[in-house]
Amino acid sequence: MADDPYKVLGVKKDAAADEIRSAYRKLAKKYHPDLNPGDKAAEEKFKAVSLANDILSDPEKRGRYDRGEIDAAGAERAPQGNWRNYAGAGAGAGPGGFGGFEDIFSNIFEQRAHGPARGQDDRYSVKAGFLEAVNGGTKRITLPDGQSLDVKIPPGTTEGDVLRLRGRGQPGRGGGPAGDALIEIHVTPHKLFRREGRNIHLELPISLKEAVLGGKVTVPTPAGDVVMTVKPHTESGTELRLRGRGVPAHGHHHAGDLHVKLRIVVGPADAALEEFLKGWDQPSFDPRAGLGAY
Template identity: 55%
Template sequence: MPNPYETLGVARDASADTIRRAYRKLAKTHHPDLNPGNAAAEARFKDIASAHALLSDPEKRGKFDRGEIDAEGHEAAPRRPSYREYAEAAAGQRYSGGAAGGQAGNWDPEDLESIFGSMFNEANRPRNQGPARGPDAHYSLTTSFLDAVNGTTTRLTLPDGSTLDVKIPPATEDGHILRLRGKGNPGRNGGPAGDALIAITVAPHKYFARDGQDIRLDLPITLPEAVLGGPIEVPTPGGAVRMRVPPHSDNGTILRLRGRGVPGNGTTPAGDLYATLRVTIGTPDEALEAFLRNWKPSTAADPRQTMETNP
């Protein structure tokens, strides 16, 4: 797998926010759902998800930066010393008056070759390896806007045909990585399995838009509702609620429903829902048209009088 920093196009000292933004930008371009049948895009997305999973975990990122694990999260194999390094180490001991005694010139070249060769072969001889944790597995999952906000459990079908039941917690954001402990690739020699890392993509909603913990909504209302006001039903992620429109509400007026946005948790409060009123005329109405032709307001007003003609 390529270097995760290069995969996301960020510097090695990039902040967590920079890494998250880079991942989201790339994921929206290369996600398999947006590139059906494109094997190259799917492979690219897997690299992007793997890179983000590693760099978004401070512990794993630190290990990678120190060379303790590779880009796939596997423990880096220790580098074996070369034949020359063995020879130089032994020669250094010889010059410092080690157990061999005498001068370096007294060594026969064939003896040196025999001794160093056996040392080198011993260092490279395979040994029984103990249990090792299995590598993590990386998957992607697209969920609906409402399921991400409210939380749900969905079933993910893996490439081998097996399935995972994935619990998506309430208030899940686009680009979030879910970790399922012990659901990754099997370990070696009886070691524990790795984890399953699932990159969540939240599909857009037809009406709602998320703004942090808040939800924003364009809400159509009729002309009588805008002029006279009154109670109306407003859709929210948790179901429809009633709200009162103030009389004489202009188009673009923003009304707030407290606590009807993204659910909170122990540290983050629930957000609000902001409804922007959009006055709609609806189907043609001859009676309304006749009324407006003959209607003379008691106070004439020009809503455009404050607009600059030469901004």
């Protein structure tokens, strides 16, 4: 039997949605199977945390759980009989306004009968590359019955996002609807790009010649390479912004930007450069000038 989802996530019953999301992501990262290979206890913890989040992150399910309509596993609860349900006046009522015993037991059994119930949700974990998550893509997962399922990853997907595939979970009971398949996405880091919200950051090495004289440089972006102009006398650490070259627009989200930080790399020095620097009388300067007291 599943534990109380509030206790599993360690939040109060009046916790806000962002508190629940934060608690879930912290625990999911701690117990994720990829970080605890072969640890069955951690795997069970991860399943319990995912199940608790599935209920509490869905306002409808959370409300039904709080009202006692579904249990901690998300399954339908049978209605509970109560003697007050049978109080009332009318023909055939017994002493005190109660109906006959036959009517009472008939109603009790009718309420407690197992009607149609929704099937349980199945949970999966999928790794997506950085660019797959940014641009969108398709991943194939294998279901327990051996069937394959193509999962469409929408553009702008972030670490820990959960995709819901309606009706691809466990079959319902007594004619009830099937549960859903919940796919949690884990994004692998990229060697060049770093994401902050809808924007992407990149550190781009440029040569000393490009920094001093300026010129055209090729810049990698999530959607492919573009050419950018570097102005003459550019300092190392200069940051340029390419509008709309970050996370692409999707749904009601606007496109993000690509922030490019330039880093001057001298590279291997040849004899000509060495000879030039020997005769170069560079003006002296204090790199700390203008910074004030520290």
